[in-house]
Amino acid sequence: MARIELRGLTKQFGESRVVDEIDLMIDDGEFVVLLGPSGCGKTTTLRMIAGLEPISSGELVFDDKIMNDEPAERRGVGMVFQNYALYPHMTVAANLSFGLASRRGRGSRRVARQKERARVQEIARLLEIEHVLDRRPKELSGGQRQRVALGRALARDPDVFLLDEPLSNLDASLRDKMRMELARLHAELPITTLYVTHDQGEALTLADQLVVMNGGKIAQAGSPREIYARPADSFVAAFLGSPGMNLWPLGAGDNATHQEGLRLPDKIASLSARAGRLGATVGIRPEHLHIAGTRSDLVAHFTCRVQVVENLGSHLLLHGAMIDQARADVVAKLEPQFDVGRGDTISFGARAEHVHVFDAESGARIDDAIHRGGTPLHSHYRRQREAVIG
Amino acid sequence: MSLLQERAELAGSARQRRERPTMTRSAQARRARRIRHLKDHLVAYGLLSPALAVFVVFFYVPAAYLVYISFFHWGVLSSSTSFVGLENFRRLFAQPLFWHALATSGYYTLVMIPATTLLALGISLVLKEAVTARRGGVWRAAVFLPHVTPVVATSIIWVWIFNPQFGLANFVLEKLHLPALGWLDTTQWALPAVMIDSLWHSLGLYVIIFLAGLANVPRELVEVARLDGARRSRIFRRVILPLLSPTTFFVVILATVNSWQAFSQIYTMTGGPHGGAGGPAFSTTTDALLVYQTAFSFDHFSLAAAMALVLFVIILLLTVIQKWISNKVVFYR
Numbered sequence: 127m128a129r130i131e132l133r134g135l136t137k138q139f140g141e142s143r144v145v146d147e148i149d150l151m152i153d154d155g156e157f158v159v160l161l162g163p164s165g166c167g168k169t170t171t172l173r174m175i176a177g178l179e180p181i182s183s184g185e186l187v188f189d190d191k192i193m194n195d196e197p198a199e200r201r202g203v204g205m206v207f208q209n210y211a212l213y214p215h216m217t218v219a220a221n222l223s224f225g226l227a228s229r230r231g232r233g234s235r236r237v238a239r240q241k242e243r244a245r246v247q248e249i250a251r252l253l254e255i256e257h258v259l260d261r262r263p264k265e266l267s268g269g270q271r272q273r274v275a276l277g278r279a280l281a282r283d284p285d286v287f288l289l290d291e292p293l294s295n296l297d298a299s300l301r302d303k304m305r306m307e308l309a310r311l312h313a314e315l316p317i318t319t320l321y322v323t324h325d326q327g328e329a330l331t332l333a334d335q336l337v338v339m340n341g342g343k344i345a346q347a348g349s350p351r352e353i354y355a356r357p358a359d360s361f362v363a364a365f366l367g368s369p370g371m372n373l374w375p376l377g378a379g380d381n382a383t384h385q386e387g388l389r390l391p392d393k394i395a396s397l398s399a400r401a402g403r404l405g406a407t408v409g410i411r412p413e414h415l416h417i418a419g420t421r422s423d424l425v426a427h428f429t430c431r432v433q434v435v436e437n438l439g440s441h442l443l444l445h446g447a448m449i450d451q452a453r454a455d456v457v458a459k460l461e462p463q464f465d466v467g468r469g470d471t472i473s474f475g476a477r478a479e480h481v482h483v484f485d486a487e488s489g490a491r492i493d494d495a496i497h498r499g500g501t502p503l504h505s506h507y508r509r510q511r512e513a514v515i516g
Numbered sequence: 517m518s519l520l521q522e523r524a525e526l527a528g529s530a531r532q533r534r535e536r537p538t539m540t541r542s543a544q545a546r547r548a549r550r551i552r553h554l555k556d557h558l559v560a561y562g563l564l565s566p567a568l569a570v571f572v573v574f575f576y577v578p579a580a581y582l583v584y585i586s587f588f589h590w591g592v593l594s595s596s597t598s599f600v601g602l603e604n605f606r607r608l609f610a611q612p613l614f615w616h617a618l619a620t621s622g623y624y625t626l627v628m629i630p631a632t633t634l635l636a637l638g639i640s641l642v643l644k645e646a647v648t649a650r651r652g653g654v655w656r657a658a659v660f661l662p663h664v665t666p667v668v669a670t671s672i673i674w675v676w677i678f679n680p681q682f683g684l685a686n687f688v689l690e691k692l693h694l695p696a697l698g699w700l701d702t703t704q705w706a707l708p709a710v711m712i713d714s715l716w717h718s719l720g721l722y723v724i725i726f727l728a729g730l731a732n733v734p735r736e737l738v739e740v741a742r743l744d745g746a747r748r749s750r751i752f753r754r755v756i757l758p759l760l761s762p763t764t765f766f767v768v769i770l771a772t773v774n775s776w777q778a779f780s781q782i783y784t785m786t787g788g789p790h791g792g793a794g795g796p797a798f799s800t801t802t803d804a805l806l807v808y809q810t811a812f813s814f815d816h817f818s819l820a821a822a823m824a825l826v827l828f829v830i831i832l833l834l835t836v837i838q839k840w841i842s843n844k845v846v847f848y849r
Contacts, residue, residue, distance in 0.1 A: 177742075178739050198739075228750055
């Protein structure tokens, strides 16, 4: 197992910076998920850590050892690819033992083979694939292939386990099952794990530390709960959550407190004074919108006209637009028994701690002073570094 | 007949009356479908016919005619054609030169298959990185160029290269302090000289085929093997080579057929139109050359046809054997 540190890690292809000075600290045995939209640089980051992609600048450190120039085979990394990358011409057993046989040291070949066979059996038992050891990959189901890919990466007992969108080729039900399997596996074998995905469901359920990436940079890093509750910027706010956070322009200066459609308490509305020239953006998650009058602590009132109601069984998803401000789309999550239809008007409110305010220009959060008593938010990396190094 | 039965029959005949027009309609629809189908086929065969005609006139008819005349005594200008049964084959098998030519063809093929396959594979591995780079097309063109030049023209150049007095080959040997060779003038070196020319000329095609095969090996498999700690040689042996086996098999088949049929370079380098091709002392007389000489120099077409038929059977057998072996060693994804 290893502690990983990325110091200003950068990948440049010609003029474009695909990964732009990333700083991140991953503790020994931690499960870190890199989450972001396509092209945000998460897979490139993973490939740099694996040694499959040269690092343009910055440092990659495993347990205080700089690994930039270390070849892939000497980094002690096991990796699972999106398309599994199983050797199609080998049996499952041969796939699992390939890495072990490649690293066979000097000494009796017979003894080495016996050890390899034992290890393959052990891994097969762990992943419940003992009955398919003699089959070739094309004779396996998607889930079995996935397990073999995991097994192959685990067989060599890696220090770092890298997974590049490993569940994206599976159907929805199998994906849920494998997600739980991965969580169980990590609990049993606490290897430092880096997991790349664009699926926030996977990210939120699996991660000890969640790293949201955007445009080659880390938008926010922290626990899933922290990031969900207090997104660092409007990108994270909109990206995380299904559906994402409602974001409405607040306007700048004096207009802020008199924003049509949305009535905010002065304390929140006045924050727009801190925003740049484009003013502020107000955000409220769909599940934090309550019908006005159902609670006494609701602020941020507005009325919306319903356009579409989606019944998703466990809840209703209501799509509409604010009255008096048709450009402000609204998505709200309501109890399934709530009786509502197209064309209805509903008044909503939200509690003060569920109202987020961002700078409209930079997207950065500007309401921390209210919620955190004026203490500026340190980046997750900095806090971790301080905790470890001092 | 009870009233009830009567009613039932009446109802039945009424139903039949009602159903008849429906059946007629469905029969009409079937007929229309058949006509449409026929029209589609006619159009398809019509479009195919020019290519098919070329194939039939220049390939199937001569091939069938070749089989036919191999059982006859037949001359281009003679009007008398007589059935001789297996006489041509008996004469052929009794002729030592035929067996010698067969052995020469076998030797030529046995050397050419591994030489072309290994060299083409080696060059494609070296060029793999170069051709995927920005100006990869230039490299591909450079490699492919010898193959698109006419064999006869390049073979004449190779005759000059192998000239014992002022040829480039002996000049290089001299520079390397090696003894000069007689090349095309000696029975020992004439066939190897032809092989070098053939190799140079055909390699480009096989390199291109291997490059295409290499491009189809998924990058992730090589990467995962690297992460698995495999050295380059192991990655090549255990990952790339098995995945490249269909390409290798295709190249081997192609090289076999081309080697058995090698003619132009041998004819040009060892004699050409001035006669004496296949020399010195029949050392470069292969089966294909002997077929040509028997037909056009010795004017014995039916014997040449029998020879060509034997050559066809040999190539067919070799291909079947290779296919049988390939089922065991070639991996198809």
